[in-house]
Amino acid sequence: xxxxxxxxxxxxxxxxxxxxxxxNEEAVHHIFEAKGRPQDNPLILHIPQASWLERxxxxxxxxxxxxxxxFWPGPMTMILRRKDIVPDAVTAGLxxxxxxxxxxxxCRAIIxxxxxxxxxxxxxxxxxxxxxxxxxxxxxxxxxxxAIVDGGPCAVGxxxxxxxxxxxxxxxxxxxxxTLEELREALGEVEVDPAVxxxxxxxxxxxxxxxxxxxxxxxxxxxxxxxxxxxxxxxxASHAGAESGVICFDEYAGQFGGHIVETIGPADDxxxxxxxxxxxxxxxxxxxxxxxxxxCPDEGGIGLAVNNRLNKAAGFHIIEV
Ligand code: TXA
Ligand code: MG
Numbered sequence: 001x002x003x004x005x006x007x008x009x010x011x012x013x014x015x016x017x018x019x020x021x022x023x024n025e026e027a028v029h030h031i032f033e034a035k036g037r038p039q040d041n042p043l044i045l046h047i048p049q050a051s052w053l054e055r056x057x058x059x060x061x062x063x064x065x066x067x068x069x070x071f072w073p074g075p076m077t078m079i080l081r082r083k084d085i086v087p088d089a090v091t092a093g094l095x096x097x098x099x100x101x102x103x104x105x106x107c108r109a110i111i112x113x114x115x116x117x118x119x120x121x122x123x124x125x126x127x128x129x130x131x132x133x134x135x136x137x138x139x140x141x142x143x144x145x146x147a148i149v150d151g152g153p154c155a156v157g158x159x160x161x162x163x164x165x166x167x168x169x170x171x172x173x174x175x176x177x178x179t180l181e182e183l184r185e186a187l188g189e190v191e192v193d194p195a196v197x198x199x200x201x202x203x204x205x206x207x208x209x210x211x212x213x214x215x216x217x218x219x220x221x222x223x224x225x226x227x228x229x230x231x232x233x234x235x236x237a238s239h240a241g242a243e244s245g246v247i248c249f250d251e252y253a254g255q256f257g258g259h260i261v262e263t264i265g266p267a268d269d270x271x272x273x274x275x276x277x278x279x280x281x282x283x284x285x286x287x288x289x290x291x292x293x294x295x296c297p298d299e300g301g302i303g304l305a306v307n308n309r310l311n312k313a314a315g316f317h318i319i320e321v
Contacts, residue, residue, distance in 0.1 A: 001146050002021050002110070002116060002118060003115075005020070005021060005026060006027070006147075007019070007027070007030055007034060007144070008020070008148070009123050009134075009141060009145060009147065010046075010107050010110060010149055011106060011134075011150065011154070012104045012154065013075055013155045013156050013177070014102070014156045014157070015123070015132055015154055015157070015158070016148070017120030018123040018137075020118070020119055022087075022118055023086075023117065025088075028043065031120075031121065034144040034145055035121060035125055036126045036127075037121065041121075042094055043091075044097075044100050044160075045086070046101070046111055046118040046119075046120050047099060047100070047118075048101065048108040048109075050068035050101060053068070053080070055117075056083055056085060056097060056099065057081060057082060057099060058080075058081045058083050061165055063170060064080060064165055066186055066187065067163070068101070070182075070186050071178050071186075072101040073101045073102055073103040073108060074101070074102075074103045075103065075156050075159075075161060076177070077098045077162045077163070078100075078162075079162065079165060079207075079208075080097060080099060080166065081096055096164075096166055103155075104151055106149065110149065123141060124137070125140040127216075127217060129218070129313070130159060130216070131278070132157050133153045133279070136278075136282060156274060156275070157274045158176055158274045158277065159174065160177060161175060161183070162174040164207055164208075167207070169187075169189040170190050170191070171193050172191065173193045173196070173206075174196065174210075174305075175196055175302075175305040177274075177305070180192065181300075181301065193207055193211070194206075195207075196211075197307075199315065216281060216313040217281075218284040218285050220245065220284055220292050221291050222281075222292045222314035222315075222317065223291065223292070223314055224296050224318045224319070225319050226296050226307075227321035235319070235321045236248070240259055240293050241290070241291070242258075243288070243289055243291070244290065244293055245260040245261070245291070246262070247277075248262075249264065249266060249295055250263045250264075250265060250267075251266065252295065260287050262280035262284070263276075263280075264276040264295075270300075270301055271302060273297055273306050274305060278309070294310050294313075296311075
């Protein structure tokens with residue numbers, strides 16, 4: 001399917017992807033159509049091993065090999081200078097390209113068998129939460145793509161960390177499964193792009209074009225309440241109205257009787273929160289809640305990625321308690 005220009009849902013360790021042959025412009029255009037994705041939002045290329053970097057990237061810095069050695073295969077995407085062989089349709093005309101070697105063994109086997117780099121955004125309709133299992137991807141893509149390979153539920157649950165190695169110092173564009181702390185340990189200085197932690201103004205252009213769009217958002221508006229677990233739970237319990245939904249840590253579920261509640265795991269298990277956050281956001285779209293309140297972990301480790309996804313879903317509507 002990939003070789004003849006089809007659209008294939010692929011499992012990865014982060015989220016399900018909507019894959020097509022990254023060297024076939026027409027196939028790549030079909031990705032944008034199926035997702036309803038804005039044309040100026042570039043795609044990343046998935047490769048089965050780091051050595052493929054040289055086929056598609058120019059001026060590869062030493063830092064790229066350091067990161068590939070440490071974190072690939074794994075949930076990390078590197079932004080590098082592209083070679084001309086990469087179509088404009090993939091990069092949205094940028095002179096850089098995002099490269100990722102996924103940890104999911106079945107995914108790598110599919111790419112290696114196709115013997116083409118696979119362009120794949122997350123397999124959701126543009127703007128919706130990313131799919132972390134086959135059922136979620138079917139909900140958005142049934143009838144629009146050729147097939148989905150079922151590789152089980154995603155082990156990480158939030159998309160890959162994106163690091164821009166064309167910036168000096170290297171810059172974190174999107175937090176994910178490889179943490180900021182791990183990147184700093186490997187590279188020394190790493191800057192955090194402002195789009196990670198705050199709303200971009202109308203005239204600002206984040207380095208990852210996708211970070212400017214409303215994202216991950218359920219239909220009902222979301223408010224994130226940050227602070228110590230018991231305090232944020234108490235705040236939500238006293239402010240939630242009759243038609244509010246609640247996203248909370250397991251320990252506090254009992255405090256929201258009468259509300260539709262989606263738990264995302266224990267307060268001290270950010271890995272579990274990452275695995276469940278998209279599904280929790282998605283579930284509210286099949287209810288008629290009018291607003292959603294969400295507890296949120298601190299920003300350490302993969303907590304930065306959970307914060308980023310919840311904050312974006314909330315349009316950065318955040319209350320500190
Ligand atoms: O974990 C993941 O990365 C998943 C799985 C399927 O691999 N893919 C994914 O793709 O999340 P997508 O398209 O949903 O998100 C890619 C992000 C977008 O925000 C896009 O703007 C940014 O990467 N991006 C892609 N190419 C870029 C480039 N050359 N420079 C800056 N940002 C880029
Ligand atoms: Mg996406």
